[in-house]
Amino acid sequence: MRNKKEVMDQLRALMPELRVQYHVRKIGIFGSFSRDQQTGASDIDLVVEFDRPVGMLAFVHLKAYIADRLGLEVDLVTPDGLHPLIRDRVLHEVVYV
Secondary structure, X not given: OOOHHHHHXXXXXXXXXXXXXXXXXXXXXXXXXXXXXXXXXXXXXXXXXXXXXXXXXXXXXXXXXXXXXXXXXXXXXXXXXXXXXXXXXXXXXXXXX
């Protein structure tokens, strides 16, 4: 089973490519992985911020690319995409790469 440090290290290694190919400014984990409470069945919850607006197709490609590289199911959101009732809690919990 993967842990927070391993996932953070992998994301850190991906950041140069994510910046160039997908215009990612920041990416971080939240949810069970950020709290070190993940199980073997856990997906990884990621919040991403971009340098410029990206389209839906690029967003979907980014999600698939990260899932493939991490070998984990990925839930990918932007801060604006978070439901208002959970936004503050999630953004407080995010551990950025």
